[in-house]
Amino acid sequence: MRPAILSDPEQMLALVEKQKREGKRVGLVPTMGALHDGHLSLVHRCTEETDFTIVTIFVNPTQFGPGEDLDKYPRDLQQDTDLLSQFDVHAVFAPDVDTMYPPGASTSVMPADVAKPLEGALRPGHFEGVATIVLKLFQLIPADVAYFGQKDYQQTRVIQQMIEDFHLPIDMVVCPIVRDEDGLALSSRNSYLSTVQRQQAAGLSRALFHIRDLAGSGNLEAASLLKAASQILADASIDQIDYVALVDKRSLEPVQRVDENTIAIGAVRIGATRLIDNVLLAQ
């Protein structure tokens, strides 16, 4: 079915409150649009588990740093809506920037300590932007449950911690990464890659899965696992490595020996395109 498209916050809130008064379970899938099968897996799960599914499409400027790809980030509301029409999505909320950030708005969320390493260290202000927009969306769309993708793993930790710390009355579901056949995690930014770069890009997931396989065979020393991963990246001609790390899946602190609570997580740049990925070692 074709979802209703809303851009007015008051209409959005009123629509959700009406559903809740009728006893419906409301689900939310926040996105920045440029939808791919990863997003659609969240949407599908939301429609399966709730009575009323809302997808938000908003390219949030405050989570992009200077020199990042805010301007070129792909935007196509028509195509996104077409894709969503395959599912029982009841409403799409697609506000404009001034609606979410009225002139003079300056209150923000200072995210939890878990926002500090990895992406937080490399993208100052990124998680402040993420946490702030997600809090706003949770207020305008007081859903029972929100769906996020594991690909942005640190983001899921930041948001989960915000939910706990602020006592936000919403549940969070983290859905598995959807990958292409060669293992590359789906991402809206994959569209930036040339054919050659696209082949290189698969090296990142290959490196992370290699860590998981070695750990499964009993090699639990982080230093040794990371060395093996860096060889895979080198073999794929990936030489701009922001980080590849083995960290506790809750605190995101580095570990010396991996266990079932460890996650292998990485960020690399292929040309001008930055890609992230992660693999839970317990899987």
Add this chain to the structure above:
Amino acid sequence: MRPAILSDPEQMLALVEKQKREGKRVGLVPTMGALHDGHLSLVHRCTEETDFTIVTIFVNPTQFGPGEDLDKYPRDLQQDTDLLSQFDVHAVFAPDVDTMYPPGASTSVMPADVAKPLEGALRPGHFEGVATIVLKLFQLIPADVAYFGQKDYQQTRVIQQMIEDFHLPIDMVVCPIVRDEDGLALSSRNSYLSTVQRQQAAGLSRALFHIRDLAGSGNLEAASLLKAASQILADASIDQIDYVALVDKRSLEPVQRVDENTIAIGAVRIGATRLIDNVLLAQ
């Protein structure tokens, strides 16, 4: 009637959600206890304007700075509950510190620019603590309307701005300052004052009302008005003046000439006791 006293967040949220499902208008009065007639004026108004009144009593540690009066801040839940029993208060929420700040909780609210001058400049972190606890209370107690006192004027601006910036689905009512016969604004901290200090303390409101009276007679120059106020403070032997200022009531930026949007606002210390007050010039 004697209110129910709750300390469990889940019970609190469930109770509010039940009222809302029944179509009741829910009102919230957040306090730090040590209730006086100023608080009770908020409570009274809330009971008049809503169907279900909740008063929170929580001495929020994160809004006290090092060396401030967190430890000696007056606490007497029994007496507070007795006072509230005069009104139709349905529930008192009095959580403990670990409930509101579980170990490891580290997400906070970075308040709006309006938090920067005046109290914000003198009490670093104060409004971050205020905004964070108020956001948490708004989540646990999703009321339709919350009541705050004008005495903490900058606080009301910080919270109003947070409500706007985060799109919080709650209305805010700011209630007038309640004063003793000599003009001193009621405050839980007045209990710290000796008899002599209590007489001195009235000088602060006298100075602010003097500004208002002079402005009403056509003296609109801020510098001249502030000079007149400082004479009144000197006459009252108030010599520890944190600030007395004439600022725009929305932005809290200083003004050169006062108008109907100006507020006279001050903070002084009498011995070890810090007192704040304000007077809207348009009143």
